[in-house]
Amino acid sequence: MDRYAVIGNPIGHSKSPQIHRLFAEQTGEQMSYEALLAPIDDFAGTLRSFLSDGLGINVTVPFKEQAWALVDQHTSAAQRAGAVNTIQRQADGSLLGDNTDGKGLVRDIQHNAGLSLAGLKILLVGAGGAARGVIQPILAAGPAQLCIVNRTVSKAEALGALFIDLGPVSAAGFQWIEEPVDLIINATSASLAGNLPEISPKLIRPGHTWCYDMMYANEPTPFNRWAAEQGAERCLDGLGMLVEQAAEAFLLWRGVRPETAPVLAALR
Ligand code: ATR
Numbered sequence: 697m698d699r700y701a702v703i704g705n706p707i708g709h710s711k712s713p714q715i716h717r718l719f720a721e722q723t724g725e726q727m728s729y730e731a732l733l734a735p736i737d738d739f740a741g742t743l744r745s746f747l748s749d750g751l752g753i754n755v756t757v758p759f760k761e762q763a764w765a766l767v768d769q770h771t772s773a774a775q776r777a778g779a780v781n782t783i784q785r786q787a788d789g790s791l792l793g794d795n796t797d798g799k800g801l802v803r804d805i806q807h808n809a810g811l812s813l814a815g816l817k818i819l820l821v822g823a824g825g826a827a828r829g830v831i832q833p834i835l836a837a838g839p840a841q842l843c844i845v846n847r848t849v850s851k852a853e854a855l856g857a858l859f860i861d862l863g864p865v866s867a868a869g870f871q872w873i874e875e876p877v878d879l880i881i882n883a884t885s886a887s888l889a890g891n892l893p894e895i896s897p898k899l900i901r902p903g904h905t906w907c908y909d910m911m912y913a914n915e916p917t918p919f920n921r922w923a924a925e926q927g928a929e930r931c932l933d934g935l936g937m938l939v940e941q942a943a944e945a946f947l948l949w950r951g952v953r954p955e956t957a958p959v960l961a962a963l964r
Contacts, residue, residue: 697728699728699729699749699750700727700752700754700949701730701731702729702754702755703732703742703753703756703759704732704733704734704755704759705733705736705757707733711938712729713729713730714963716729717729718958718959718962719942719959722955723954725950727950739759739762739763740762743759743766743783747783747791750785751785752783752948753782753783754781754783754942754945755782755783760780760825760829763779763781764778764780767780767783767792768790768792769790769791769792770794771793771794771795772832773796773798773799774793776858776862777795777797777829778825778828779795779825780793780794781797781829782796782944782945784949796941796942796944796945797826797830798829798832798833799944800938800942800943801833801908801937801940802830802833803940803944804936804937805879805906808940808960811879811906812837813838813839814838814839816839816841816879817839817878817879818839818842818877819843819877819881819895820834820842820843820844820881820883821880821895822883822885823844823846823848823851824851824884826885827844827846827855827883830881830910831844831858831862831865839863840864841864842864842865842866843865843866843877844865844866844867845867845868846867846870846884847869852869855867870893870895871896874898875899876901877899878905879906879907880895880905880908880928881908881910882907882908882909882910882911882917882919886919887911887919888911891918900927902927902928904929905923906928906931907928907931909923909931910934910937911933912935913933916931917933920932920933935960935963936956936960939956939963940956943956
C-alpha cells in the first residue's frame, strides 16, 4: 500500500487523515494516510524515517520552515513561501518540497466562493509564515493592490519587499489604513488566543467587503464575528482552504485532482 502522512506537533486534531481518506475513496486510489507526531526536537529524524518507505508527507505547524530547509528541491511556490507543506519522495529518493497553502486559499475564494481576485483591493493582515505562504498565488490572481498590514510594521515591510517583483504589494501598520477594501484576509494567529487584530472597522464597507479568516473553528472565529458585526458581505473561514490545499497535494502525489465540494460538506 502506498503510504502518506501528515506530520506536526500537536497532530491529534488534524483533519488531514479524514480528508485524504475521503479523496482516496472518491478517486479509487489505493493508499493509506496517517497522522504522525514528531517530537519538537526531532522533526528531521521522524520525517526521514517515514519517507524511507512513505511516498509523500504533509507538514504542519510548527515544522513547515524546517521542512523547507530539509528538502532537496523546491517548487517555485515553496521557494517563495519559505515553507513547505507537501513533500514528495522522487524516484531517486530525493525530496521535492511544495507549498499548496496559497493555491488552496485562492481556489477556495475564487472557485468555491466565486469571488475573482482580479482588480480587487486586498488587505492581508499578518506577516508571519501563514501570510508569507499565500502572497505569490494571490498576486498571480491579478489584484489591483495587496497591502500587508501587521502589528509589527517592520515585518510587513520586510515581507512585502520579498514579493515586490511579482505585483502591486505594499506594507502598512494597523492604524495607517482606513479606506474600505474589497477583501480582508486574516493571516494572524490572533484567533488562536481568541484575540482580534486591531484594524479599523472603516476597512469594511457594509454589504461590499468580503472577509476571510485563514483559521477555522466549529463556531465563527472572533475575526469573522467582528467582520459580520461591521456588515461584511461574506465571512469565510479557512476550512475550505484546508480541503483545497489537501487536494493540491493529492494531485501532486497521485496525478488526479479530487472533487472537494463533497469532502468540505462532509467536514462541515
Ligand atoms: P504563523 O506561522 O501562524 O503566521 P507567526 O509567524 O508567529 O505564525 O506569525 C504570527 C502573526 O500573527 C504575526 O503577524 C503576528 O504579529 P506580529 O508580527 O506583530 O507579532 C500576528 N499576531 C499574533 N497575535 C496577534 C494579535 N493579538 N494581534 C495582532 N496580530 C497578532
